[in-house]
Amino acid sequence: MSYEPPTPPANLPTEFVTTLNESDPEQLRNIASYAEALAEHKEQEARLEESADQEEVEERPDDLPDDVPAKATITIKEINDNRYYYWQWREGDTVTSKYKSPVDSGE
Incomplete structure (x- = not known):
């Protein structure tokens, strides 16, 4: 039974595929760990930016106390x-x- 290497995603740039294919298993695990952490970080940044944009749109009534959110x-x-x-x-x-x-x- 022959073992076939995994097929890279079609939208992955050729340079990435080449670099990954030339990497040893430890480097690949480090790359995978970093890529996962970076993806989570970027998703969190996007959520925070979206949340900040929504808060800017909401106007606080003049009589709204500081400890009451604008959505009240x-x-x-x-x-x-x-x-x-x-x-x-x-x-x-x-x-x-x-x-x-x-x-x-x-x-």
Whole structure:
């Protein structure tokens, strides 16, 4: 039974294939480890850049406290027959609320 070497991806530049074919097993493992780490790093950079772009688009209301994210919305809660405004936002599986003001305060 003959052993055939793996076929490189068609979109891999010829120079890369040649360099890889000339490398010993230890070099190949180092290259693979570095390539995987570099790919993860570049993906993370792209996610952070995308996240930063989205945050720039969102405008913070003037009355939004510093500890409340821009994605928060205002909701009304009734407690003991009194109505109050609350900032509300989702953090993972949790919904977080922060008191804003009574409903009848003229806002």
